[in-house]
Amino acid sequence: MDNKPPRDAVATARICSSFLVSKIPFPAHGTPGRSKGFTGFKRRRTSWHRSIKRDPGSSLSAQKYHAGASGSARSSAMSAPTLRERIKGVSLIFACGTALFSDGYGNGIIGSVNTLLKRIYGAEAFPQKYSITLNSAVFAGTILGMLTFGWISDKIGRKFGMMTSAGIVAFFSALSAASSGAHHSVHGLLAMLITCRFFLGIGIGAEYPTGSVSCSEQTEGKAVAKNAQHRWFALATNCMIDLAFCVAAFVPLVLYWIFGPHHLRAVWRLSLGLGFIPAIAVFAWRWSMEEPEMYKKSSMKVVKIPYSLVLRRYGLQLAAISFTWFIYDFITYPFGIYSSTVVDTITGGDSSLTVVFGWNVVINLFYMPGTIIGAFVVDYLGPKWTMITGLLFQAFFGFIMSGFYSQLKKHIAGFAVIYGIFLCFGEFGPGNNLGLLASKSSPTAVRGQFYGVAAAIGKIGAFVGTWAFPPMIDSFQKHHPNNPDWGNTGPFWVGSGLAILSALVTLLFIKPLDHDGMAKEDALFREYLEEHGFDTSGMGFVDSTESRSVSIPEELDEKEKVPAYAACFRSTMSSSAAASSSKPAETKTAEKPKEARQAQLGVLEEDDEFEEFPVADWDDAQTDLAHLGGAAPGAAKSGGDKLWEDNWDDDDIEDEFSVQLRNELAKKSKGGDAMEH
Template sequence: TQAAANFSDGYQQKIASNDNVIFKHLLSSYSTAQQTRVSNSLIVGQILGILLLGVVSDGWSRKAGIVFTSTMVVLGSLMATVALSVRSYGINNMIWYLTIARGVAGVGVGGEFPPSASAVSEGMDDHNARNRGPVFVFATTFVTCWGGPICILVYLLTLIASNDNLQKSYIAVNAISIFLPIFVFFFRIRMRDSRLFKTSNFKSTSTTSIPLGLILKRYWLRLLGTGGAFFLYDFINFPNSIMSSVIINSLVPGKNLRTVAIWQFILALMTLPGVLAGMYLVNRIGRRWTGIAGFAGYLLVGLIVGASYAQLSAVIPAFVVLYGLMQSLGHMGPGSTLGLVSTESYPTAVRGTCYAISAALGKTGAAVGTEAFTPIKEHLGQRWTFFIAAIVGAVGMAVYWFLIEDMTDAKLAEQDVEFERYLRECGWGGSLGKVVEEEVEG
């Protein structure tokens, strides 16, 4: 169920890339400001959803949070699908309507992360703690990455079937995004919270305040590490993913729609080998070194592409291979490990909230990166977007080395016991958890 939901989220995150190309050709005017607004709308919604659902998933229920997110994704996707019907009120009004619609979907997509990531991590710790890392990466990053290529494939097939009818292509791509979360919804209403969550949570502290000060005192450095690494990764990954269609569109002679879509599809597929490598490495060399290796890829490939951009841009296959390699290495390293370390680094009672803070900082980085992408390209040149990726890669390596604790062999239940002992020693008088029920998460 979690994997299917993450596939839906990956599909949602790629829609803006297709929309940017469609609107460039379909609308009489589509400014860089409007382009950035559409791209950022999902991200801003994600930040709100992450923070809201992080609190809900810890204070109420993982299941309740997950059901709510599916509802929001369906509503936002439905609104976005009919956006072209608002075109008669003016292009600018249509873009604002779409911005709101994508923001609503973003609340659901972002809200998905804290409860689902926590549920996957806790569920695996219940059943097979040793393989918690690889299974987590598969159910989250790997499945999410499949959403992108499928979204582009749907776009390409509808272009072919409709003889390049952009309006029909837009509706088809967005309409499918409605049915994916509906499919997931019916499974989610039957799921149950994990055993770990039932035995370690703040739901029973109605008469005692939650010790936020003690939580921050113990985990502020870890939050700085996971949040900082998330910010750096999404600062590079999101704009390079969303704006990849714009970059390729500018390089393809004649800007042929199908040719651009084919190169987009190939580029999106190239992230998958990186995630497979990440699944293998998270246990083999550990979370920290896997993350460092991925950021090192940003440093190395970013410098190569930036230094030789003039030559590479004239040979599209060579450019796509190196561009795809950079994206693949990013997904291998921080892309595969950040969600994992952001759930493993914190006890069950605050896992959703601490993950939410980390991921929200990441989406803030995505918004800042997307806003900065076009000005950097216009004032410094496209090559500097890759040089900056290299600089961020170097900083990301340092963050992983100094601030990320490797939790490869950690036992989540033991961490919960240590957390409760710490609270008791500091004088907190509340209680964690409730009686364990026989039924656990399905």
């Protein structure tokens, strides 16, 4: 049985291919044309993108392009996703974001390891400078990983970055547990541990612009409920980090119960080594993943990124998000790292490690209600207002901690509750929403680098905070030598004040986000580039089976729109080329109804924004054109006029467009040219 595609669709592809090689001039802010290699034709309608493509081993079929100038409204012609599709859509979100569990575990576990190392080797062998360096090494590596893999994510691929980062985290988690110095030297052990922590940080940092960015792009898949897009992102990213902080607090406690106080070396080594398990599990989970569809369609993988234009449009937003992320990490990470130290101080250095680790677990558990409740609120309040709410409440409870520190110190249960609520609102607000804002405020083409820069500046805040907390405590104490508790109130005073400042910056400079906002931003970014003379025809994967969209700015006058509608795209579907070059078995002379022709062309709705046709050879285009138009084989010109009049001519497009098409068809007919592929 002949598997050739419908004759009418092939004819249409050939007709369009002839038009694409015409010498119609393109405006400066339109899509520049080329002489060969183009594989598509689009024209503007109202609200959707339409793509007609050749799938391998199947006939030509209509496909929705789920992105466009007006967002991603769902088509009534498309069936709702099945339960299996919805589960797959959510699982892809978690496969991308869950590796951030390693970030939370890696940063959370080191606080307990610090406490154990001090107990094992004493203050003389483990001075404060080693403690601070050990805490900071992972942050230094994280910053490097974020910046490096931000570029890799955009220019090489999301999946490559995710797989590499998971492998780095797994390897150096295991190597950290095996740290040892020459001749059992404590200083050598600490030097190796610091080095491993640095490289572990590179892997952790790589997860942000690769895993988190891919996670955000998966949330706008067609199988994900529109009013749950932000929720799934928060649950798959920040919730995983906070869960890891809780696990990192609980693991040393369980290991201490198992091994007892005389085998603390086994406790700290296994505590670090267990970070290998989630990393290698995520590595296997991601093995069969593909690149996100949004990245396939709108990346600049093979195009030089116009950084000056990007900064002009997104620079202020990037600066505001980066500043608030700096403040958040400056507050949160030092508090998380030093939580066991704070509890150790309050309970007394001679208290059982069970007590210290136990209260550390209680404090870290307060992260969870904040991030979970915040995840279910963010789709209703929006990331911006959810973040402001969390910051203001965090500042309020921080001031309570500052003012009543002496009283709370005497009641460790009260201290743990207030301290936990302080951390809780940090996760409810900036913890959940900074990643959302960073990933969804920028276009796909530079999303990895945008996110990487913002997150790196945030980690600089964490790095600064780990070094600033001890001197800050000392400085506050010097100003009130008669109050032994005053020094420990310093971080809470400073952190609460910075939370209010962060809320003001968010209010004034950060834009709110909508659902399906990334698809809209991609379309706006294309239009912005085209308005400034940038060629967007190379965006997306050149080998993707999906066509890429080019939006025509509404403000163009009609004469400028005419050539701009001829947006061209590359195709690698060899099956399409083979099918398009086949000769028709017979020529029909009876004109088919308009509705029948539209059905064959895949035109399901009249309100589609774009109708897009793959390109085929020019061979036999006259015959196919006449057949499609209902005319005799020799009447190519009249067939072309009839086809254009019935199917494509709109009131908002001047006759010049039809005239140019007819002229090009006439030239091709006389010259007998063949289109080059």
